[in-house]
Amino acid sequence: MKFIFLISLFLSSLMAVSQDVKPVLVIHGGAGTIERKSMTPDKEAAIRKSLKEAMDKGYEVLEGGGSAMDAVEATLVLLENSPWFNAGKGAVITREGSHELDASIMDGSNLNAGAVSGIKTIKNPIRAARIVLEKSPHVMLYGEGAERFASENGMETVENSYFTTPARKEIWKAINQGKSESGKLEPSKFGTVGCVALDKKGNIASGTSTGGTMNKAYNRIGDSPIIGAGTYADNQTCGVSCTGHGEYFIRIGVAKEVSDQIAFGGKSLEEAVNFTIYEKLSGMEAEGGLIAIDKEGNIAMPFNTPGMYRGFRRADETYIGIYGDD
Amino acid sequence: MKFIFLISLFLSSLMAVSQDVKPVLVIHGGAGTIERKSMTPDKEAAIRKSLKEAMDKGYEVLEGGGSAMDAVEATLVLLENSPWFNAGKGAVITREGSHELDASIMDGSNLNAGAVSGIKTIKNPIRAARIVLEKSPHVMLYGEGAERFASENGMETVENSYFTTPARKEIWKAINQGKSESGKLEPSKFGTVGCVALDKKGNIASGTSTGGTMNKAYNRIGDSPIIGAGTYADNQTCGVSCTGHGEYFIRIGVAKEVSDQIAFGGKSLEEAVNFTIYEKLSGMEAEGGLIAIDKEGNIAMPFNTPGMYRGFRRADETYIGIYGDD
Numbered sequence: 001m002k003f004i005f006l007i008s009l010f011l012s013s014l015m016a017v018s019q020d021v022k023p024v025l026v027i028h029g030g031a032g033t034i035e036r037k038s039m040t041p042d043k044e045a046a047i048r049k050s051l052k053e054a055m056d057k058g059y060e061v062l063e064g065g066g067s068a069m070d071a072v073e074a075t076l077v078l079l080e081n082s083p084w085f086n087a088g089k090g091a092v093i094t095r096e097g098s099h100e101l102d103a104s105i106m107d108g109s110n111l112n113a114g115a116v117s118g119i120k121t122i123k124n125p126i127r128a129a130r131i132v133l134e135k136s137p138h139v140m141l142y143g144e145g146a147e148r149f150a151s152e153n154g155m156e157t158v159e160n161s162y163f164t165t166p167a168r169k170e171i172w173k174a175i176n177q178g179k180s181e182s183g184k185l186e187p188s189k190f191g192t193v194g195c196v197a198l199d200k201k202g203n204i205a206s207g208t209s210t211g212g213t214m215n216k217a218y219n220r221i222g223d224s225p226i227i228g229a230g231t232y233a234d235n236q237t238c239g240v241s242c243t244g245h246g247e248y249f250i251r252i253g254v255a256k257e258v259s260d261q262i263a264f265g266g267k268s269l270e271e272a273v274n275f276t277i278y279e280k281l282s283g284m285e286a287e288g289g290l291i292a293i294d295k296e297g298n299i300a301m302p303f304n305t306p307g308m309y310r311g312f313r314r315a316d317e318t319y320i321g322i323y324g325d326d
Numbered sequence: 327m328k329f330i331f332l333i334s335l336f337l338s339s340l341m342a343v344s345q346d347v348k349p350v351l352v353i354h355g356g357a358g359t360i361e362r363k364s365m366t367p368d369k370e371a372a373i374r375k376s377l378k379e380a381m382d383k384g385y386e387v388l389e390g391g392g393s394a395m396d397a398v399e400a401t402l403v404l405l406e407n408s409p410w411f412n413a414g415k416g417a418v419i420t421r422e423g424s425h426e427l428d429a430s431i432m433d434g435s436n437l438n439a440g441a442v443s444g445i446k447t448i449k450n451p452i453r454a455a456r457i458v459l460e461k462s463p464h465v466m467l468y469g470e471g472a473e474r475f476a477s478e479n480g481m482e483t484v485e486n487s488y489f490t491t492p493a494r495k496e497i498w499k500a501i502n503q504g505k506s507e508s509g510k511l512e513p514s515k516f517g518t519v520g521c522v523a524l525d526k527k528g529n530i531a532s533g534t535s536t537g538g539t540m541n542k543a544y545n546r547i548g549d550s551p552i553i554g555a556g557t558y559a560d561n562q563t564c565g566v567s568c569t570g571h572g573e574y575f576i577r578i579g580v581a582k583e584v585s586d587q588i589a590f591g592g593k594s595l596e597e598a599v600n601f602t603i604y605e606k607l608s609g610m611e612a613e614g615g616l617i618a619i620d621k622e623g624n625i626a627m628p629f630n631t632p633g634m635y636r637g638f639r640r641a642d643e644t645y646i647g648i649y650g651d652d
Contacts, residue, residue, distance in 0.1 A: 111610070112577065113576065117468065117547070118468060118469075136543070138542070138543060138548075139572075139573045139577060140546070140547040140548075141546055141547070142443065142545040143545055145543060146545060218470070218471040219467055219470060220466070220467055220471065221443070222464075226552060226553075226554070227577065228555060228576070228582055229553070232579070246465075247464060247465045250439065250553050251438065253553065253579065253582040256554055256579040256582045256586070257582065257586060260582070264587045264590045264591030265591055267590070284437070
């Protein structure tokens with residue numbers, strides 16, 4: 001009898017090992033008026049390459065048994081370092097002509113979260129957000145306080161001009177010389193980056209990083225660094241990262257609302273995101289999208305804009321999309 | 327036939343007028359280790375007087391047919407001006423020895439919201455939050471950017487030292503001379519103020535104002551200025567204002583979670599707040615409370631701390647409480 005019990009214990013532990021959750025990673029590089037007519041083949045190829053490299057990097061972490069938190073951070077560092085997205089290098093420019101970066105990260109296994117806003121000299125804001133999560137008693141730090149905390153904890157610093165790219169500067173100049181209405185002619189009005197990952201242990205993490213909105217007011221805080229608005233993760237429900245017109249994402253509480261519909265309304269991930277993006281956000285005539293993974297590994301990538309840079313990886317499946325139809 | 331239709335239209339419009347919603351106003355002045363043994367009769371009387379004056383002021387606005395937004399603002403201005411609460415005058419002191427104030431306000435009729443954080447020289451942060459709601463394209467502004475915007479829009483400014491009271495200074499000195507662990511000996515560790523109102527038109531508004539946590543790090547943002555964490559209002563569900571250990575309120579997304587349980591889970595206000603405060607918040611070993619009004623005018627004032635300064639007014643009923651049992 002005891003022998004049979006031990007055999008069964010052994011078999012069930014074997015099953016537990018073989019029942020590792022299949023890892024999933026999904027990313028976005030911003031939603032907006034991304035259309036084929038405003039894209040060159042070279043630019044499209046470069047953007048697809050950047051998205052793929054970042055996604056592969058994070059997925060490797062997951063495949064190697066790494067945590068969802070590590071995968072999200074690794075992915076977002078690459079997207080921040082790429083000049084093609086509105087986060088880290090390539091961030092948009094404030095009305096005053098400088099860069100103010102925001103980022104947040106959340107660990108769905110324990111609801112720990114970290115966020116920074118108004119960052120001017122930390123090379124990778126997502127790393128600063130994670131340091132706040134790990135080493136600060138606080139969840140959210142702003143500006144100098146955030147930078148001091150991050151640099152004291154070993155984060156790499158750069159000059160504010162490091163974040164500037166010629167393309168962003170040209171648009172900013174055009175806006176401020178009255179040649180273009182604020183942001184309206186910019187092909188990638190939003191361009192925030194985000195990542196959600198589900199690791200082999202079934203833990204979910206989400207992260208978001210952004211330069212905010214082009215020509216934004218000095219010291220404006222958008223949805224990206226706000227837990228519940230731009231980012232949320234809870235192993236019991238899902239992980240979410242948003243991109244779009246941040247003020248509406250704050251007012252709706254988009255990321256938390258998706259999670260709460262699953263937690264309290266018994267909805268599927270797809271039903272939840274469809275309601276929040278296509279009914280609620282669209283009903284307020286606001287634009288944007290999100291990426292999400294639920295605890296079963298289901299993926300959602302809804303957006304109500306012409307396009308959204310996006311992609312996912314899971315066992316034997318890789319996808320990258322830019323426009324509404326691909 | 328047409329005549330009967332007109333009569334019935336006339337009668338139903340009469341009924342609509344007579345069916346004005348009965349206004350309700352609820353306030354808090356912070357949750358924490360508020361116990362009889364640490365209170366003198368004089369202090370208790372002064373605090374009860376301040377709470378009552380602020381509540382009466384807001385309720386007068388509602389009785390006169392004013393909006394929930396106006397009632398919330400009028401109430402919170404008085405609580406900010408009172409030295410007894412951790413908001414406006416009487417705010418706690420940061421590690422660096424200054425005051426950094428946060429506030430937010432939300433209009434449940436249209437989900438508009440405004441928030442300011444890191445305020446040093448605007449006398450009434452709740453007014454600054456409302457100006458952001460009304461006149462800025464943004465929802466949330468920080469520090470200098472917020473102050474510049476508020477003062478350009480006519481908000482009264484003061485020296486940072488205006489917010490200091492002898493009582494707060496004494497505690498801060500004790501902490502920083504190593505005589506007390508951070509905040510642990512302070513009777514009202516939290517002390518944020520908040521107000522939720524339901525007006526005759528059935529509109530709900532919520533607002534929260536705070537000095538943050540005693541000895542907090544420079545540039546820390548707590549839950550009070552975060553829409554969805556410390557404040558939320560939606561005519562379809564309820565209005566909520568929170569007080570407590572802000573980092574946990576952000577991680578849970580307390581105010582939005584209460585609203586979402588009603589919206590998506592079909593719960594009553596009481597069931598919703600009981601879950602979030604007594605199961606979720608207590609489950610994380612975090613402390614605090616909230617006030618809320620739902621669209622039917624039901625009130626909730628749960629807290630898992632020894633006490634919470636609180637009160638409400640509605641037709642022929644006035645209540646003020648401080649401790650767990652009164």
